[in-house]
Amino acid sequence: MxxxxxxxxxxxxxxxxxxxxxxEIFSWWAGDEGPALEALIRLYKQKYPGVEVINATVTGGAxxxxxxxxxxxxxxxxxxxxxxxxxxxxxIGTWVVAERMEDLTNLFRQExxxxxxxxxxxxxxxYKGGIWSVPVNIHRSNVMWYIxxxxxxxxxxxxxxxxxxxxxxxxxxxxxxxxxxxxxxxxTQQHLWESVALATLGADGWANLWSGKLKFTDPKAxxxxxxxxxxxxxANKDAAGLSWQQAxxxxxxxxxxFNIMGDWAAGYMSTTLKLKPGTDFxxxxxxxxxxxxxxxxxxxxxxxxxxxxxxxxxxxxLVGSKEGQDxxxxxxxxxxxxxxxxPAKYNAYGQSAMKDWQSNRIVGxxxxxxxxxxxxxxxxxxxxxxxxxxxNPQAAANAAQAIxxxxxxxx
Amino acid sequence: xxxxxxxxxVLLPSLAAVAIFVYGFIGQNLWVSLTDWxxxxxxxxxxxxxxxxxxxxxxxxxxxxxxxxRFRQSVVNLIFFTLFFMAGSLGLGLLLAMALDRGPKGEGFxxxxxxxxxxxxxVVTGTIWRWLLQPQGGVNVLxxxxxxxxxxxxxxxTRQQVLVFxxxxxxxxxxxxxxxxxxxxxxxxxxxxxxxxxxxSLFSSGVLLVWALTLGRTTHLLPYPELHGFSLALVGVILxxxxxxxxxxxxxxxxxxxxxxxxxxxxxxxxGASEWxxxxxxxxxLLAPITLSAxxxxxxxxxxxxxxxxxxxxxxxxxxxxxxxxMYLLAFRGNQFAKGAAIGILLLLLVAAVVIPYLASQLKKExxx
Numbered sequence: 001m002x003x004x005x006x007x008x009x010x011x012x013x014x015x016x017x018x019x020x021x022x023x024e025i026f027s028w029w030a031g032d033e034g035p036a037l038e039a040l041i042r043l044y045k046q047k048y049p050g051v052e053v054i055n056a057t058v059t060g061g062a063x064x065x066x067x068x069x070x071x072x073x074x075x076x077x078x079x080x081x082x083x084x085x086x087x088x089x090x091x092i093g094t095w096v097v098a099e100r101m102e103d104l105t106n107l108f109r110q111e112x113x114x115x116x117x118x119x120x121x122x123x124x125x126x127y128k129g130g131i132w133s134v135p136v137n138i139h140r141s142n143v144m145w146y147i148x149x150x151x152x153x154x155x156x157x158x159x160x161x162x163x164x165x166x167x168x169x170x171x172x173x174x175x176x177x178x179x180x181x182x183x184x185x186x187x188t189q190q191h192l193w194e195s196v197a198l199a200t201l202g203a204d205g206w207a208n209l210w211s212g213k214l215k216f217t218d219p220k221a222x223x224x225x226x227x228x229x230x231x232x233x234x235a236n237k238d239a240a241g242l243s244w245q246q247a248x249x250x251x252x253x254x255x256x257x258f259n260i261m262g263d264w265a266a267g268y269m270s271t272t273l274k275l276k277p278g279t280d281f282x283x284x285x286x287x288x289x290x291x292x293x294x295x296x297x298x299x300x301x302x303x304x305x306x307x308x309x310x311x312x313x314x315x316x317x318l319v320g321s322k323e324g325q326d327x328x329x330x331x332x333x334x335x336x337x338x339x340x341x342x343p344a345k346y347n348a349y350g351q352s353a354m355k356d357w358q359s360n361r362i363v364g365x366x367x368x369x370x371x372x373x374x375x376x377x378x379x380x381x382x383x384x385x386x387x388x389x390x391x392n393p394q395a396a397a398n399a400a401q402a403i404x405x406x407x408x409x410x411x
Numbered sequence: 412x413x414x415x416x417x418x419x420x421v422l423l424p425s426l427a428a429v430a431i432f433v434y435g436f437i438g439q440n441l442w443v444s445l446t447d448w449x450x451x452x453x454x455x456x457x458x459x460x461x462x463x464x465x466x467x468x469x470x471x472x473x474x475x476x477x478x479x480x481r482f483r484q485s486v487v488n489l490i491f492f493t494l495f496f497m498a499g500s501l502g503l504g505l506l507l508a509m510a511l512d513r514g515p516k517g518e519g520f521x522x523x524x525x526x527x528x529x530x531x532x533x534v535v536t537g538t539i540w541r542w543l544l545q546p547q548g549g550v551n552v553l554x555x556x557x558x559x560x561x562x563x564x565x566x567x568x569t570r571q572q573v574l575v576f577x578x579x580x581x582x583x584x585x586x587x588x589x590x591x592x593x594x595x596x597x598x599x600x601x602x603x604x605x606x607x608x609x610x611x612s613l614f615s616s617g618v619l620l621v622w623a624l625t626l627g628r629t630t631h632l633l634p635y636p637e638l639h640g641f642s643l644a645l646v647g648v649i650l651x652x653x654x655x656x657x658x659x660x661x662x663x664x665x666x667x668x669x670x671x672x673x674x675x676x677x678x679x680x681x682x683g684a685s686e687w688x689x690x691x692x693x694x695x696x697l698l699a700p701i702t703l704s705a706x707x708x709x710x711x712x713x714x715x716x717x718x719x720x721x722x723x724x725x726x727x728x729x730x731x732x733x734x735x736x737x738m739y740l741l742a743f744r745g746n747q748f749a750k751g752a753a754i755g756i757l758l759l760l761l762v763a764a765v766v767i768p769y770l771a772s773q774l775k776k777e778x779x780x
Contacts, residue, residue: 064726068743074456094746098456186727238546240568240728375452378745382481385729389570402478407452 020050023311025300026073026080028066030059032267036331040136043327044318051311056080067374074100079303081312086369087135087299088124089210093373093407095301096132102302103130107313113320116338120362121295124370133299134320137334140263140353141365142195142286142294148279150254158258158284162199162227165258165287169234172257179236182256184247189232189239190367190384192260196231197224199288203361210364210371212410216400225393232388245272252281260286262296262368266349267333277348285356293360296368297337375407437759444469444752455746462749469753475632482754483578485732487639491574492649492733493713499653500709501702504660509690511661512668522665526658533655537722540651541567544723566647567724567731575640583627590619642730648723655719656712660705667701668694703769710765714758734758 023044029037034057041053058066063084070083074095085091095101108114108131114122117135125131146158154175159165172180183189198206200223201214208214214221236242236256248265250256252273259265266283269275285292300319306312318324325336330345335354343351364370369377383403387396404410446462454460473482507525511518528536543549544566551562576584593616600609671694679689717735724731726740734754742751 064744071456071743071746093452094456097453098458099453100456100458185725238565238568240724240730241546241565373452374744375449375455375746378740379478381727381740382478382729385481389729399478399480406450406478 019048019311019314021308021311022052022054023082023308023315024054024056024080025082025084025315026056026058026066026070027084028058028060028063029084030057032271033332036328039331040318040324040328043324044315047318048311048314051308051314074303077305079305081306081308082300082302082315084298085133085301087121087133087297088364088370089373090369090377091133091299091301092127093375095303096127096130097373100304101132102304103132104134104302104316105129105131107134107316107320111317111320116320116322116340118339118357118362121297121337124295124362124364125299133301134316135297135299135337136319136325137298137329137332138337138353138357139296139334139368140293140356141191141296141368142198142289142292143261143263143265143283144195144286145248145251145259145261145265145269145281145283146257147251147254148282151257154257156257158282159287160284160290161288162196162231166230166234168257173234177255177257179234179255180257181231181235182242182247182250182259183232183235183239184242184244185240186381186384187367188244188247188261189388190380191262192231192235193224193228193384194294194366195260195286195289196228197221197366198292198294198363199286200224200227203292203363206363210366210410212404216397216404217394222393222397225387225396229387229391229393262365263349263353264333266347270347270349271333283349283352291360293356293362294365295357295362296365296370298334372409373407376403376409379403379407440752440755443749444756446749448749449742449745449747449751450749452746455748465749469750470757473750473753473757479750480637481729481732482734482737483637484639484642484729485734485737488642488645488731489714489716489733491641492645492652492716493710495645495649496652496656496713497706497709499649500656500660501705503653503657504705505664505698507657507661508664508668511665522662525661528655529659531655533652533716533719534722536651536655537719540647540654541723544647544650567644567728569643570730571643572638572640572730573643575638578637578639579631579633579635580628581632582630583623586619586623586627590616590623593619644724644728644730648720648731651723652713652716652719656709660709663701663705664698667698671697707765707769711762714761714765 025037025041027037037055037057041055045051045053058069060066063086066084070080073079079100085095091101108122113134121135121138122131125133125135144158151158154172154177156168156171159168169180183192197209201209201220205214205220209216209221216222236250239247242250244261244265245268247256247259248261248268251259252269252275263283266277266281269281270277275281284290300316302309302312302316319328320338322336322338322340325338326341326345329336329341330350333350335341335346335350335357339358341354343354346354366372366377366380372380380400380403383396383399386399387393390396443462445464445466447465447468448460448462449455454462473479511521511525515521545551546563546565546568547561550566551564553562555561593612597609597612597616600606600612675693675697676689679693684692715735716733717739720731720733720736726736735758738751738754738758741747741754
């Protein structure tokens with residue numbers, strides 16, 4: 001009877017009103033990021049007042065805890081209706097290859113998203129002819145942050161290549177700055193590595209690395225570790241004990257000149273530290289990567305066997321819409337994945353990132369799940385440890401290739 | 412007879428539950444550790460993953476595989492952590508107990524203070540000590556209170572290692588250690604006049620030592636040298652763990668000291684024993700059973716340690732890694748379920764090696780009674 005009513009409702013185009021039941025949204029957005037998700041959920045409730053939304057958030061930065069909980073639920077046959085996941089290989093290499101997700105290509109066609117999102121992004125979301133998740137935001141990974149007033153005081157300019165960076169670093173060291181580059185714990189070191197690798201290999205070389213065309217043991221890829229080692233000599237020795245915020249703090253306090261971090265650092269400096277973007281702090285693409293936008297994106301997917309499939313699809317529609325993205329992103333401190341969003345809603349940094357997003361070459365981030373599956377990513381931490389312990393580029397390259405072979409990278 | 416049936420029926424549910432949820436799952440874990448679950452990403456998280464039997468391949472990889480260098484460091488870390496943690500907790504606990512045994516003023520107050528850390532969870536302890544061990548704060552600024560320059564030791568973030576050895580030489584070291592232990596057994600057998608035991612232990616010791624000194628040095632696990640040692644970043648973790656557990660050993664020792672009959676001590680005094688001699692020849696031997704119980708409890712805590720390191724140094728920092736953390740990383744981040752299960756089995760064996768002999772000896776005692 002209810003199904004029958006629902007069918008009539010949908011036929012009359014009243015599907016929105018007729019939607020009932022529940023929707024469970026699984027994410028790791030709590031704390032600073034909570035309000036953005038809540039705003040999106042409020043918007044959903046306005047459109048579908050009959051649906052009871054369950055906000056299943058598992059706290060923990062970058063989803064470290066949430067992913068473990070998600071795994072247990074999926075393996076136990078109890079998938080949430082939709083879950084947050086980094087767009088790209090993190091989803092594809094884990095859940096899509098295991099045939100646990102629904103193909104969303106039709107949704108993309110219906111909603112006109114194939115035009116609304118840039119092609120580079122669609123490519124990252126695609127695998128074997130399907131498109132697998134709906135991106136809600138874009139963050140940029142390859143950004144170098146600095147305080148203009150401090151650089152002026154030291155008499156240096158933001159370096160444009162890593163060679164220039166190393167020269168600047170020596171100059172700053174001579175001026176008594178112990179560690180010109182501020183660095184934090186393990187994953188931020190990998191974050192630095194991907195910026196060095198992108199500059200050394202170029203956008204094509206970077207893409208080839210992840211499609212398997214360029215081996216990690218290729219001399220060009222080994223050179224990444226050599227440069228990375230030199231860059232590390234400019235960084236603080238107590239890195240492992242610092243969070244990324246503490247590393248940013250060092251730059252703000254003038255104890256370091258530069259920090260390479262994703263653009264959530266802009267949100268931290270402007271919202272938490274109350275600094276004015278563009279004047280109190282400034283940014284540039286990380287050395288050697290101007291014209292390239294290394295992206296990462298949070299997205300939502302539709303697991304097979306979701307209990308409230310239609311409600312989840314409506315959620316995905318909202319997530320990908322202009323209205324949804326412009327509600328979410330100014331609060332989250334990221335930019336919209338769509339090309340047509342409204343710049344007036346964003347601050348100075350956001351606007352500059354939007355401009356780059358629309359004009360730059362787009363590539364995916366390693367650390368934030370875009371280009372390599374989880375099974376590779378989690379073991380890349382070990383490769384990093386091998387390098388930090390041995391300082392041997394060849395050993396690190398060999399280990400990376402061994403893991404790439406083991407997980408079948410690019411296959 | 413009816414009593415027995417009732418007893419059996421009452422116990423049956425818990426027996427069944429233990430059979431399934433403890434031994435059944437241990438068995439399943441053992442089976443998983445012998446498969447390739449996780450090797451193929453398409454199968455790792457599939458609805459019904461296809462598992463292939465690969466024998467001891469996962470174990471072989473952990474000990475000699477190229478990419479599992481981190482596991483080997485974590486094993487070395489675990490051994491050093493266990494040793495120093497047990498020595499520290501037992502030593503400090505004994506000292507505190509001896510001090511309190513003399514009945515100082517406010518004994519009850521100090522007893523509470525020393526015992527209190529045990530009431531905290533390792534996560535709380537870890538968080539507090541992480542703050543205390545910040546490179547630019549906490550412990551390192553202590554000397555500035557006396558006008559001295561601050562320490563600059565990076566407690567939890569150093570990569571320095573001491574007592575470094577080559578993993579490749581492990582067969583050699585193992586043979587040497589076992590050989591020397593057997594030699595000791597032989598010497599004891601000789602003193603006790605047990606000829607059969609003397610012969611066998613001397614024989615096997617000889618074989619092992621000869622092998623170690625001739626072929627042992629050339630038997631290699633890996634094609635290249637791989638150095639591991641005691642990472643100094645663990646010192647901070649050991650400090651926190653000792654702080655947490657020494658109150659517990661103090662309580663045990665204090666009970667033991669109070670249980671020693673006054674007559675025994677007085678008799679020793681009358682015989683002209685000095686204070687030191689009383690401790691060395693009377694009190695410490697009487698405390699030996701307590702030391703053993705404490706070692707069992709501390710030992711299995713040390714082998715299972717996870718939360719303290721999680722809270723102090725995080726999951727990703729290899730210099731403070733232990734097998735439990737590496738197991739979590741492999742299984743729940745890297746989807747390498749089979750390898751994770753293999754580490755689980757290894758940890759189970761380690762804990763069993765500590766606990767089972769103890770349980771067996773306790774059981775024997777009870778039977779004797």
